[in-house]
Amino acid sequence: MPKVAILVFPGTNCERDVQTVLSRIYKFQTELFWYTRSGLGNYDAIIIPGGFTYGDRLRAGAIAAQSPIMKEIKTLARENVPILGICNGFQILVEAGLLPGALTTNSSLKFVCKWTTVKVINNNTPFTEFYKSGDTFNIPIAHGEGRFIANAKTFDKLKSEDRVVLVYSGENPNGSVDGVAGICNEQRNVVGIMPHPERGSESILTPTGFNNSSGLFSSLKAYCEREH
């Protein structure tokens, strides 16, 4: 059974949601991993869940990104361990320099919690291989600082290297450039997404008229079982 570490900082608040879904539905072995612990090297994948680490002080994710444990994360990233940052986790990865660009205040200037439609651009990552490029699916978002921006050079590089993973399809809920909802690093093992797959993986929690986002964690399961 693949083992996943779910990183917990002060103020993380989606760790139990991710844990429940991964263990109950996808049958991963999971562990909540407090940020001061060591031994992060013994897992098949790492997830940095959503929340408000350090109360979003300074900028969302900025303080957590300076934690000593992020050095370990950087090493594991180089060693090709799949790492997923969800929402605040994405913000932390960006603040830590593991992913390029920046996540800033939504163009509406308001927090937004709703279900969106996203399109898969790059399906060649441990978290999207279940999908075909161009597939769309529904997934909820909940963030105040989710507008992805990057300077022209960075963004051109991202696009030319096919590192945009997900984009919003139809309504762009936060004003991200080109509707970017998720990106990856050059090696494609580190992925950051604003939407919450743990909230979109069960039919009972899916609103009428929407499908769900269960393919993201199914991808990880298949990837881990193959690579294990």
Place this chain on the structure above:
Amino acid sequence: MTSLTSEELRYLRANLAREPNDLELRVIEAEWSEHCSYKSTKKLIKELPRKGKHILIGPGSDAAAIDIGDGYALSVHIESHNHPSSVEPYGGAATGVGGVVRDILSMGTRPIALLNALRFGNLVAGSTEYSTTKWLFKNVVKGIADYGNCIGVPTVGGEVEFDASIEDYCLVDVASIGYGRINHLIRNHASSGDYIILAGGATGSDGIGGAAFASKGMLSQNRSAVQVPDPFEEKLLIEAIMEAVEHNYVKALKDLGGGGLSCCLSELSDALGKGFDIELSKIHSKEKGLDPASLMVSESQERMLFITDLEKLRGLRNIFQKYGIRFSLIGRVKDHRDLLLRYRGKIVGKMPANLVCNAPLVLRSSARARHVDEIQKIVFSPKVPTSLTNILLSMVSIPSIANKSWIFEQYDHEVGTRTVLKPGSSDAAVLRLTDNKFVSIKLDGNSKHCYLDPYFGTLGCLSESSRNVVCTGAEPVGIIDHLQFGNPENPHTFWSFEESVRAIIDYCKFMDIPVVGGKVSLYNETVMGPIKPTPVIGCIGILQDSNWISRIGLTPSSTIYTIGVTYDEMGGSEYYENYHKVVAGFVPRLSLNIDKLNRETILSLVRNKLVSCVHDCSKGGLAITLCEMAMEGKIGFDVNLDLMPNACTRIDNLLFSESQSRFVFATDSPKRVENLLKSIPGLRYAMIGKSYSESAPGRKIIFNKSGSSVIECTIEELEENYNLLPKEMS
């Protein structure tokens, strides 16, 4: 100058057998404020039916606990933060959320949901000029959102009403539900020698005199009496307390709210039957040189008081250190019954705890409000409007009725992965507890009805919240109430309070649903006088099967039914107030027998999976109910009003009357429904029409009467008007 009355001072002196010193006086002022002591209302509140077979811990604690089986309990509490929010809407509303969450924590349960009920002055659509209402509305919503989102507790439901009597003021009620194992519930106990620990936010000079401020009218707008929110600190407290509870490190736990340490220490000491010996200089504070009295009455936020023994103290200390929570050992439990206060070793106050936390009750005089009879007597018979379609289109844009997505999309309503029925799609929120246990909850109020008739208005709120919960498939197990009125020293105001309490007693006794928690907020006054009486009622229900969960969205090609009778009960209706600009007449009355029968009928239909969608009939009447169902389901309908059970003399009344105890539902098994309904003696119901199929003319809505259509429009036209509120606020 003291805020105590001369009788209270006499009582205090007599019981102490000496003059109180300044510090003691400040402590007493905080605890004997209306806000903390309930001195005007305690006697009446005690009459509420509070016993039930599932009630583990009843009202009177920080929150109540309900046994939901399999070793688990729900805790529930409601609070308001009206005065602070009116002065500083962002901080006031945010700290309101923080307060109610700490009440849930005090029980040893994890907060799993937040709800709110908000009231503001009239929102004038299209006004570009400076508007206090908009400023209050925007910032209250943002305050609730920022706090709830940051602590990771979903805000799953709410209601909002706009009314002229709340001009330049606001009512901000917040409720929370907690969930936990029964054997982890904290049942406060302590022994002599145990340690008293104050943990969380540092004590400062913010929020000094908050409780006293909330016990006056709004004539003094004291911004420094409003507390400063720190949701990150609260989040750390939540996790630390959950870990401490898991390890059984806590013997007693209480949150610090109104009245600060004064109330917390005296109430806990009195409840435990133990004395406390407190050293105030040990308190970790935001600033140097706070005097002992300020330390005792400061309402700085995110603080909790723990009691534990030496053995558990080490474990508790480690947890605080893990989360970076500041704490101070501020005293010890003693065998005497006094609140003994020291500052740098020197005794600065000493009073019996039960004297401090039991203010002498005040008998308020009450007199039937004159306006009630006068307003009811007004004979008002406006012309029936020529275009009922136009009326309907303007009705869906009334802020109290319109689309609330601008509000609930700012709240993270999904964190926790429990939210099955989300805001906007249902009558009440439904949260998953386990795969075969769900809780449904809804808050409802109606200031307009309660103003015209506080007794029937309150009964209506009780009926509405129960109806909403039943519509989702849940059976009500408890009621929470939040009673908000003006100055109780005004006999007319106090009479309306009594009427409201009488309604809750009558309803809950008849329905056999206990009152599991409540709160009273008085002195809600604006420059124009008292607010309209505003009891807010919350109903909590449980359901055991996910297949029972029902939504409001109209389903295609279904048969539409109504249950209940529509009367000419137009007093306090949205239609009269917004179209005819009159607040007068008789409000909807309610027969407890029929209310129960109709509700039980719906529950049995829902649980037999005979409905494809169901919605309760409330603000805006039948017409609005059907339109909300159509917009949510994106399916039109064609109904015949001649078939409705009614005693209406006019077509507009039939469409917009807010008569109680009514439901609208649709079904794909009309024969089975008919057979079931036919067999229920005394039930008034009717099949009134059909929803369209998904193909054209699927998006039309048509109301017919006497063979011709009286309202005809499209869902797009409805939506355009329904979405005016989000547009207005963006």
